[in-house]
Amino acid sequence: MASDRIFGLVVLMVALAYIASATQIQTSFLADPVGPKAFPILVGALAAICALVLIVRPDPDPDWPAARTFGSLAIAVIVLVVYAYALKPLGFILPTAFAAAILSYQISPRAGPAALSGVGLSVGLFVLFKFALGLGLVAFPKGILG
Amino acid sequence: MDILANLSLGFSIALSPYTLMLAVIGCFLGTIIGALPGLGPSNGVAILIPLTFTMGLDATSALVLMTSVYYGAMYGGRISSILLNIPGDEPALMTTLDGYPMAKKGRAGDALVLSGVASFVGAFLATIGLMLLAPMLARVAYLFGPAEYFALYLLAFCTLGGMASNNQAKSAIASCLGLGIAMIGVDNNSGLPRLTGGNLHLMDGIDFLVAIVGLFAIAEVFFFIESHGKGSAIGVKLDKVTIPWKDIMATKWTMLRASLVGFIAGILPGAGASLGSFLAYMSEKSIAGKDGGFGTGAPKGIAAPEAGNNAAAGGALVPMLTLGVPGSGTTAVLLALLMTLNITPGPTLFTDRPEVVWGLIASLLIANVVLLLMNVPMVKIFVRVLQVPAWVLLPGVTMISFVGIYSLSGSYFDLILMVGFGALGYVLRKLDIPTVPVILGILLGGHMEDALRRAMVLSDGDGAFLFSSPIAIGLWIAAILGFVAPMFLRGLLRKPQRVTD
Known part of the structure; x- marks a missing residue:
């Protein structure tokens, strides 16, 4: 239980930091409709959602070594x-x-x-x-x- | 008679003495890699890629060598399954179910030969299937535009993620991790750096080979440190090896059926060899019924998963070569090899560089015959390899990985990154998070984003364009089904437990 929750929390933090830094990406004048920001933000958001799922519904703990x-x-x-x-x-x-x-x-x-x-x-x-x-x-x- | 003309082109390349020698070396190395517990087709091929690259082999030779290793590792996986009850790789798990009991009955030699023949049948039929199906699929692949490719990549992530873990959220996290890593570096469209945090080493992005070797090979070392290399002693005796004609004859229909099942499972993007051997074993088990004696050392229980496993290995090459979408962890590694050699898989590969494709197919056929010859009379040599203790083997694997990655770039940064990926791989696998989607994400992330952006350029930002063709809609539906369906089929798809002593 706890391992998955901790991992989910770590993933959530990383995903949010990732999204935050993705918004800082410079766009060039040769912009296409999507741009360089959208896909990283999409990936980060998906990861954050999955991390929330993991926090709410964790699996049983694995056997951690001594x-x-x-x-x-x-x-x-x-x-x-x-x-x-x-x-x-x-x-x-x-x-x-x-x-x-x-x-x-x-x-x-x-x-x-x-x-x-x-x-x-x-x-x-x-x-x-x-x-x-x-x-x-x-x-x-x-x-x-x- | 296109195929025959192409095949003769292929054999003219594959039968040159040099290529033939590479195929034999590859088969031999591959069988050893497959047989050693802790080394399987994916990490075995992964640590060899940087080395082939630095040896300066040309594309065809490198491809012949590595696919021979790939096929060889598929053969070799059965040896440790049967003798040690430890699957040499994930797909060989099903072979332990009947192989080990049969070996304990004193028929280890028979089990090894029978599984070798079954491997041959499966791999041979799958190579024929690859020959017939791949050019057809390559023609269909011409119809694929950016929207279809985007949906196809999504399908690969969904089916692989659906099958690989018991928890959909975890495999989705793994995919996101890979995709996120793939975004690091200079953006292809705008030429500006993204998400590098100002680190100059990250400007080129993270080399997928570094990630693959770290996640597959270095992580394995940590697992061996945790288990202290226990449980790798041969518990069964291997006497004279004879050919059990009776068993081979009795299982011929099993082998054919299992090959078909395995091949189809292999073609599905993301499903791969593990599913192939699993489905082949389960379907034969239900055909044989209760009296079949499955699980107690039945010859059919050995023939079915091995034929299925090797047929799936061949089938997985179909989507990899025609669409550039790998069907399993190992084909993901082979895709990495192609990308390292600057070969772009896809429909154009068949028309632009027929010598690569058909040389590869011809050498697969040759490798198969070589492997059969190697694996039946010489099986005792490979059994001896199993006695290499883990405390020599694993440090050796680590050092080879270091040299390989170091020779790629000569930078310590990549080595540190590799160790980091190794530690990450250990934690992920401990938490039952599959690592193959991470690799797939790193490999395909750039292509997937490109496909999306190109689709949006074509449609001027209209999102509905992604669902505009029947092929794209079909792929989207398959992707959603592939991700959701395993949640409900969990009980049905549960893997049987390993036999314990």
Whole structure:
């Protein structure tokens, strides 16, 4: 019950904000009868109506995982975000090994296999992408190898 | 004899050694992708699109490769259904109902071969159907103006939304989410930015590939973290694989009927392969009656959903190629592929670029034969693939997704966006909100708005123009029915529960 109501409320807020920003869209002198505003406003309004329906008639709650699992999920998201930023400056091999190992540990909490799969995946995928598929990946940052 | 001439054109392209090699590679990869639990046709094809794009394949080759993967994944889905009782993808769910009990009786090999043959029959007949029907529909599609297209897009959202969730409001929210995202970026008509919030990265809009890979592949990783990769151990033994001629002969009419049902379900925009296998299984169950032994490992219960599922996969290509409206999640991903390759699906595709269409159809026929040959004698290899543990597989999938998206644009912003879509996908699926309408919205949003605006330009702002032709009115009625009818048919369409141990 509560999850659907909260979600409906979030959707309602987003939809209203969306409509509000859609009204700010600049129109050019080459206007067609509909213009660039109408369709986004229509979509936003439809979403808002559906959100109201959801708030009034919510479904039963899904099985949310325990707090610890949420911790793992949060760690996974943070790792992926950091990985996204690290990929360019630090090269492919090191960030990939770390990110893959941490993800692997989150799925099955055993340190040894997780570390192995991290290193294995990182080197294996690098060889695959670089030499079999010919993508222009950089293995290490330029500074280390001089 | 137009078809034969076109087909020979197609085979002249598809039988070149290079294309043939791509088809074989695609079939092999596809079967593996389909067999692995957690990877199905939609996310498997999705993570491969950016890679094919960066490999610089030309349009026909890329299309041949990816459709082979698509067909292969449809075949592969049955392997984990039968051996693990875990559907490798959504449409393979029905195969678990009889496949797993049969495997537990010690007939795993028979079940795998039988389902492979059924897949072949379904996919083969559907490809023939595609060959006959698509050019005809392409001719009808010439009659479609902007008003008809607008109604057609609406129909796709309504039927897909009606089928995909148990709550109409939720699937409508999903569609709106996709449409709303599609609006971000520079407006085609006026050339001015819309809804970007001043962010330069958003000026080009949000790449649909980023959203697809995030929603389908990255979200899957979060689900595996939640479940800790449990329940992926093979519980049944696979001994020698022989060909069960008796069962194949006994189920031949079942396969034919199921193929027909599946093909029709596949053609309906938005309905797709899941509906195909569901309807095929249920209709065979009612034909067989109580004594049919459905649910306890009946050969017909394996043949029907597999033939239906693969026939629907072929049928779903009909509206995708002729109208540009995908019939399922995976065809939505294939549509994304076409759009990435700068091919506009629609009636003009058949006249302007016959080599693409007929090369594709010919390679589907070839892929089918290759898949049958691969899946019967070599099934043991794919069974071994199932033993790849989730804690290696899922990080690998994540890293491949990152490299794929990164190689598209080289910007970290797209990667962050992808992770965001992954988290969104997790929350949406937890709340039983379907993610396929989101994808459909992002893919079709621009076209849908264009159709509406062009219709209004033609009629000088008269809204009644949208209902001015019989085709448009028919599509509007179908759309409303498609959205409302499932509310009343809920009890009838309820999916049977998975067999538990």
